[in-house]
Amino acid sequence: MSTTRVIEIAVGIFVAIGIAALLVLAFNVSNVNTLGSSNTYTVTANFDNISGLKERSSVAIAGVNIGRVAKITVDPETFEAVVEMKLDNRFNEIPVDSSAGIYTAGLLGEKYVGIEPGGAPDFLEEHSEIRLTQSSVVLEKLIGQFLFSKSQEDE
Amino acid sequence: MMFDWFAHLGRTVINFFANIGKEVMLFFQTLTGFVPVMLRPRLLIRQLYSVGVRSMLIIMVSGLFVGMVLALQGYNTLIDFGAEESLGVVVSLSLVRELGPVVTALLYAGRAGSALTAEIGLMKATEQLSGMEMMAVNPVERILAPRLFAGIISMPLLAAMFSAIGIWGGHLVGVDLLGVDAGSYWSQMQAKVDFHDDIVNGVIKSFVFGIVTTWIAIYEGYHSVPTSEGVGSATTRTVVYSSFAVLGLDFILTAIMY
Numbered sequence: 001m002s003t004t005r006v007i008e009i010a011v012g013i014f015v016a017i018g019i020a021a022l023l024v025l026a027f028n029v030s031n032v033n034t035l036g037s038s039n040t041y042t043v044t045a046n047f048d049n050i051s052g053l054k055e056r057s058s059v060a061i062a063g064v065n066i067g068r069v070a071k072i073t074v075d076p077e078t079f080e081a082v083v084e085m086k087l088d089n090r091f092n093e094i095p096v097d098s099s100a101g102i103y104t105a106g107l108l109g110e111k112y113v114g115i116e117p118g119g120a121p122d123f124l125e126e127h128s129e130i131r132l133t134q135s136s137v138v139l140e141k142l143i144g145q146f147l148f149s150k151s152q153e154d155e
Numbered sequence: 156m157m158f159d160w161f162a163h164l165g166r167t168v169i170n171f172f173a174n175i176g177k178e179v180m181l182f183f184q185t186l187t188g189f190v191p192v193m194l195r196p197r198l199l200i201r202q203l204y205s206v207g208v209r210s211m212l213i214i215m216v217s218g219l220f221v222g223m224v225l226a227l228q229g230y231n232t233l234i235d236f237g238a239e240e241s242l243g244v245v246v247s248l249s250l251v252r253e254l255g256p257v258v259t260a261l262l263y264a265g266r267a268g269s270a271l272t273a274e275i276g277l278m279k280a281t282e283q284l285s286g287m288e289m290m291a292v293n294p295v296e297r298i299l300a301p302r303l304f305a306g307i308i309s310m311p312l313l314a315a316m317f318s319a320i321g322i323w324g325g326h327l328v329g330v331d332l333l334g335v336d337a338g339s340y341w342s343q344m345q346a347k348v349d350f351h352d353d354i355v356n357g358v359i360k361s362f363v364f365g366i367v368t369t370w371i372a373i374y375e376g377y378h379s380v381p382t383s384e385g386v387g388s389a390t391t392r393t394v395v396y397s398s399f400a401v402l403g404l405d406f407i408l409t410a411i412m413y
Contacts, residue, residue, distance in 0.1 A: 004197075007204045014208040018312025021319040022358070028341070029247050029322060030350040056349075 040067065040086040041126040045100045045113075049135040050081040052111040053102055059085045059113045066091045069113060085113060087124075095120040099132035111136060178374050181299075185373065188293075188300025198301040206267045206302065206369075207309030213262055214313045215320050218250075221258060222321030225249055226328035230335070242335045243344035246325035247318075251348060251357045252413075255318035257405050260364035263310060264397035268372035271302055272393040275376025276386035284377075299373045306372075310365025311358050318357065356412045363404060368397040 050072060059067040067087035075082050087094075097118030105112050115130070124130070192199050229245040275298060278284050287294045322344075329335040348354070372393045379389035 008200055010208045011200050011203045014203065014211060015308075015312065017211070018207075018309075018315055021312070021315040024319050025251065025315055025322075025354050026350060029251065029319075029344055030348040030354050 039089045041089060041092065041124075042070065043085050043087055043124050043128055043130060045083050045085070045130040045133050046075065046078070046080040047083060047100075047102065047133050047135050048080060049138060050083060050102060050111075051136050051138055052104075053083070053113065053136060054111070057110070057112050058105075059087060059115065061091070061094070061115045061117065063114075066115075083113065092123060092125075094124045096122045096124055096128065097132065098124070098130060099134065100130045101134035102136035104137070177378065178370070181295075181374050181377060182370050184295050185299045185303045185370075188296040189304070191293075191296045192300045192304055195301075198297070199305055202301045202305035203309060206271070206305045207313065210263055210267050210309070210313060211316070213266055214259055214317050217258065217262055218255075218317035218320035219324040221254055221317075222246060222250065222324030223328045225254075225321070226325035226333070229325075230329060230333050239333075239335055240339040241343055242325070242329045242333075243322075243340035243342075244347045246329070247322050247344045247348050248353065250318040250321040250325075251353050253405070253409070255314045255321065256357055256360040256364055257401060259314040259317045259361060260310065260368055260401040261398055263306075263313060263365075264368040264372070264401065265394050267306065267309075268368050268393045268397050269390045271306075271369070271372040272376040272379070272390045273386060275299070275302075275373060276379035276381075276389050279377065279379060280381040280383065280386055282381075299377065302373055303366075303369050306369025307362070307365050310368070311361045314357065314361035314364075352412075356408075359412075360405065360408050363408065364401050367400045367404060371397045371400060 053069065053072065055069055055072060057069045058065045059069060067085050069083055070086045071084040073082050073084075074080070094115065095118040097120040099116045099118065101114050101116070102111050103114045104110065118132075225246045226242060229242050229249075230239055233239045233241060233245065275284075278298065284294045284298070287297065326337075326340060330337045330340055375389040375393045375396070379385045
């Protein structure tokens with residue numbers, strides 16, 4: 001084989017290995033998932049306090065991820081936090097009276113939205129709203145409650 | 156006598172700006188060589204071999220060792236917090252976000268950048284570049300442009316190889332040697348490493364570093380003093396300036412991206 005041929009083959013192998021490395025990084029290392037905007041539907045929920053919840057936090061039923069938080073805004077009239085969630089189309093039989101709460105996952109305190117299913121015959125659809133909500137636990141309020149109840153006990 | 160000192164200072168500042176102008180002009184001149192390079196892919200492939208394929212060995216070995224060291228150090232620190240299952244996250248985020256692009260760029264500047272500068276500087280010293288101009292062959296299109304595009308193509312690929320092998324090296328040390336759970340290593344990594352924020356940003360960084368290091372290398376070679384001493388000092392300047400540029404740009408890019 002002539003030198004040019006060897007060089008061309010070597011370069012071809014180099015580029016192939018490089019692209020393979022990029023693909024390994026993309027698919028095996030990162031969290032790229034097939035949750036595109038075409039196979040999700042949007043659901044909103046209003047909370048009193050969402051402290052700690054971020055965009056792209058997980059939305060889970062029974063601990064299993066079924067979607068992501070898309071947008072968090074504040075309603076200027078009711079002063080509640082409006083959380084928009086994108087749920088996977090495969091999970092389209094969530095009853096309308098389900099409740100959404102903000103829970104903590106893991107030691108580092110990551111927040112996620114947990115949905116407890118209700119029992120109504122109607123299901124959540126695109127742009128429907130979850131009415132029963134439970135806010136996130138704020139540590140300072142918890143400590144304040146504890147100290148208050150302690151001082152009441154001592155009286 | 157004192158005015159000599161002022162004149163020298165003025166000359167240095169003016170030379171500094173003139174050099175920046177020369178660099179930018181050379182860069183755009185080389186970019187216009189894109190179409191001729193595409194019409195003669197043989198030149199590009201030759202340069203891809205010398206710049207990319209030959210750097211592969213050092214990049215892969217360094218990647219392996221950096222990954223293994225990250226796993227060792229990460230394990231020693233995380234075990235104090237009982238969080239050694241997050242080793243995969245530590246190794247992969249450090250590599251993909253920072254160490255992959257930056258260390259690859261520094262190694263690349265040292266290996267390929269200095270080789271490019273020496274080659275082009277030698278061509279200038281032996282008057283091959285002027286000879287080409289005499290024959291109405293544009294040396295920028297024929298010599299500089301293939302090398303620039305080869306560098307731009309190779310750097311992201313090399314950085315990806317570095318990160319991938321580093322993560323595998325981290326797996327070797329963490330899971331096989333230190334006893335971290337293999338399932339946790341990969342599953343926590345896949346949960347925490349975001350494709351757009353981490354991997355795409357890492358690729359963008361390596362792409363920018365590739366442009367800058369190759370650009371500095373061909374500029375220093377093209378404008379080197381045409382003696383053997385001049386070629387030597389141009390090669391050192393390439394490595395030093397490329398390293399400064401890579402580390403400085405890394406800070407700026409990280410500040411923009413995160």
